[in-house]
Amino acid sequence: MSLIKLEDVGLKFHVRRAGRVSLKDYLLHGMFRRSKRNSFEVQALEHVNLTVDEGARLGIVGHNGAGKSTLLKLLAGVYPPTTGRRVVNGRISSLFEIALGFEPDANGWENIAYRGYLQGETPRSIRAKIEPIAEFSELGDFLNMPVRYYSSGMKVRLAFSIATSIEPEILIVDEVLSAGDMAFQNKARERIKTLMSAARAVIIVSHDMKALELLCESIIWLDHGKIxxxxxxxxxxxxYTRQQNQSKEKRQAA
Incomplete structure (x- = not known):
């Protein structure tokens, strides 16, 4: 059974140019009309056809700016396709930008509850998860401190511990395997394995090629928004690695 299907999907962004509009541009293009020269289109994804079946363990690789995170967000429903069709049969749980959205003046315990509610937890369900989340984060007494005083690594630890307390159906993961120090990364990788074993399908982006080989059964190579x-x-x-090495050698020789 297909859980996600993309049919000839394209995605465009309208990007506003940096800087102010000059008086000349303002007068030439109309005082009450936005200048066409002040924005431009970016083709982020183009002609993407993809079927994610039951049991899929799918990884995505590509250079910086290839469209990996954009594709994940489109799969998760954050971005609607500009062209083509997206069909989903199942509930999607996504793990990306996990360190965003903390309440800086609230302590760690309060943020566990707050972020849990945002993930769809009820007061009863999050109460049952608070202690396991705290234990996994290894933050100890720091959970009594306001999050604004946390280091970036501490925030990522807490965010990962909360975000991975879900019971996923379709799991979408973007670069969360680099959470914390090496010991915590090993724990994070084991947690992701546990989530993957419970999910009906998994799609994961990572620059860690060894992790992708271990976790995935199939890989998509994305290049400039195309598969x-x-x-x-x-x-x-x-x-992919051979192509990246060749590109690096060409840049160094230029």
Whole structure:
């Protein structure tokens, strides 16, 4: 059964140019009409066809700016497609930008409850999860402090611990395997494995190629918003890494 299907999907962003509109531009293009020269279009994704079946464990690789996170957000429903069709059969749980949205003046305990509610928890369900979340974060007495005094690493630890307390159906993950120090990253990887085993399908983006080989059964290679290839992790990662090394050598030789 197909849980997610993208049919010839494209996504465009209208981007406003930086800087102020000059008086000349303002007068030439009409005092009450926005200048067309003041914005432009970015084709973020183009002709994307993808089927995510029951049991899929799918990874996504690509250079910075290839559209990996954008594709995940489109799959999760954050961005609607500009063209084409997106069909979803199931409830999506997404893990990206997990460190955003903390209440800085609230302490760690209060933020666990607050973020839990945002994830759809009820007061009863989050009460049952507070202690396991706190224990996994390893923050101890720091949970009594306002989050504004946390280091970035502490915030990521807490955010990851809260975000991964879900019971996912379709799990979408973006670069959360780099949470905290090396010991915590190992814990994070094991937690993701547990979530993946419970989910009906998983889609994950990471720059950690070894993790993708271990966690995924198939890899998408995304290049400038287009799917370059889909195949077994070992084959795709080898081809992608070779292409990246060749590009690096060309830049160094130029």
């Amino acid at each position: 370059q290839a889909i195949g077994p992790p070992e084959d795709i990662i080898k081809s």
